Amino acid sequence: MKVRMTVNGVPYEDEVEPRLLLVQYIRGMLGLTGTNIGCDTSSCGSCTVLFGGESVKSCTLLAVQGEGAEITTIEGLALPDGRLHPVQRAFRENHGLQCGFCTPGMVMAAVSLLNENPHPSAREVREGLEGNLCRCTGYHNIVEAVLAAARSEDLS
Amino acid sequence: MIPARFDYRRAGSVGEAVALLSEFPGAKLLAGGHSLLPLMRLRLAVPSLLIDIGPVSGLSYVRDEGDHLSVGALTRHRDLELSEVVRREAPVLSYAAGQVGDPQVRHRGTIGGSLAHGDPASDLPAVVLALDGTLVAEGPAGPREIPATDFFCGFLETAIGPDEVLTEVRLPKARGGWSFQKFNRRAQDWATVGVVAVAGDGRGTGPFRVALVNMGLTPLRAAAVEEAAAGGAGPAEAASRAAEGTEPPSDLNATAEFRRHLASVLVRRALEEAMAGERTVA
Ligand SMILES: Cc1cc2nc3c(=O)[nH]c(=O)nc-3n(C[C@H](O)[C@H](O)[C@H](O)COP(=O)(O)OP(=O)(O)OC[C@H]3O[C@@H](n4cnc5c(N)ncnc54)[C@H](O)[C@@H]3O)c2cc1C
C-alpha cells in the first residue's frame, strides 16, 4: 500500500505492507537509524518522534497511519549547518546521557514537552518524560538538561 | 515484534466504517491504536482487516449541551486534558485523562478506543461510569444510546455490536467535588487499583457516585460505598465497604487481597477529597 509523508522536511512516497511499523519504516526504509527500538511493549520511549509536532512512540503506529503527516526525528533537529538544537546542546552540556541509547527518544520527548510547556518545573519535566526509560543516568541530569534548555534564550 | 499480516482500509466516515464492518466479519476498527497495536504486536489480536477510523473527520470534539457534555469518540486523552470546557464542567475527566499512560500515549489514544476496549484496568471507563454517562453507537440501523452502566459486559467485552462504531459519549456535568485516585508502581503504568468519586448534585455534598478501576472483570460502581455515603456514613466508614461485590485479579503487580486493601484506602481518600467540595484541575 502506498504511503506519503514528510520526514525532517523531506517528502517521501513508498510502497509498504500495512503491518510495517512507523519505526521500521523510519529506520529500515529511510535509513534514519537515530530513532531506536528498545522494547516490545510500547514502554521505553526510545522510538519517540514528533508527529505533527507532538511526541509519539513510533513503534506503536503503523507506517500507513503516517499518511500525510509531518514527522521529525532526531536527525531533523539540528540546523543544516550542524548547530545543535538547544535541547541537544543542553543534554551535552549537562551530561544528560551515558550510553546514549535512550537519548534520541528523550530529546524528542523533551522537545515536545517544551513546545507544550515552555517553562516547566522540575516536577513537570519528570512527569513529562514519564514515557521514556533510561537505564544509565538515574534521570537527574536529564531533568537538569531539560530545565537548562527551557532557560536558554534561543529555544525556538 | 511485528503484527501478523492484515489488510488495511481507511474509513472516511462513520457510515463507511459501518459498511466495512458489516462486509468483513474479521475486521477491527483502529482509532489511536494504543491498545490494539500492542496486542497485535504480541499476536494476542490477529484481525484480518483493520479499518482505520483516524481519518474520519468530525469525531473529535467536546460540546457543551447545557446539562451535559458531548464528547466525540476520536477525542484524544490529550485533548480532554487541555479542553477548557471539560476542565470547567467535568474536571474529573480532564484530570483522569492526564493520568493515562504517558504524554506519547495521550497524544494518540482516544476516549472512544478506551471505552470500546473495555479494559477494567483503564482509567476513563471508570470515570464515564461514575459520571453516569451515555454512549452512542452507530450501526447499520442507525445510532442507539447505551447507558454506561449497561456498557461493560465482561473482560474486554462491551455492548457495542460487531458492526457498530462508538461515535459519542455524553456526560452529565459534574462541577461539584471530585476525586481520581490512581495507585501504580511506575508512572506510566495502568492502575493497580483506581477510584473515581464525584458528587451527584454539583455542590460537593452527596449523593456520591464511586467507580473502581481494576477491581474485577469490568470497571465497577462501588454500590455499597455509594449506599453508605448516601446514608450519612463518613469517608472511612463508607470506604470499609469498598471491596463488597468486587472480584479483583491477582497478578504480578498485586494479589487480590492487596487490591481489596488498596480499594478501601483509595476510596477513603477519594471520598475525603470529593466531600471537600469543588476544585479546579491543577
Ligand atoms: C504504554 C501504554 C500505557 C498505557 N497506560 C494506560 C493507562 O495508564 N490508563 C489507561 O486507561 N490506558 C492506558 N493505555 C491505553 C491507552 O489509553 C489507549 O489509547 C486506549 O485504551 C485505547 O484507545 P485507542 O484510541 O488507542 O484505541 P485502539 O487501540 O485503536 O482500539 C482499541 C479497541 O477499541 C476498538 N475501537 C476503537 N475505537 C472504536 C470506536 N470508535 N468504536 C468501536 N470500537 C472502537 C478497536 O477496534 C479496538 O478493539 C496505555 C497504552 C500504552 C501503549
Ligand code: FES
Ligand atoms: S520501542 Fe519501546 S516504546 Fe517504542
Ligand code: FES
Ligand atoms: S543513557 Fe543509557 S539508557 Fe539512558
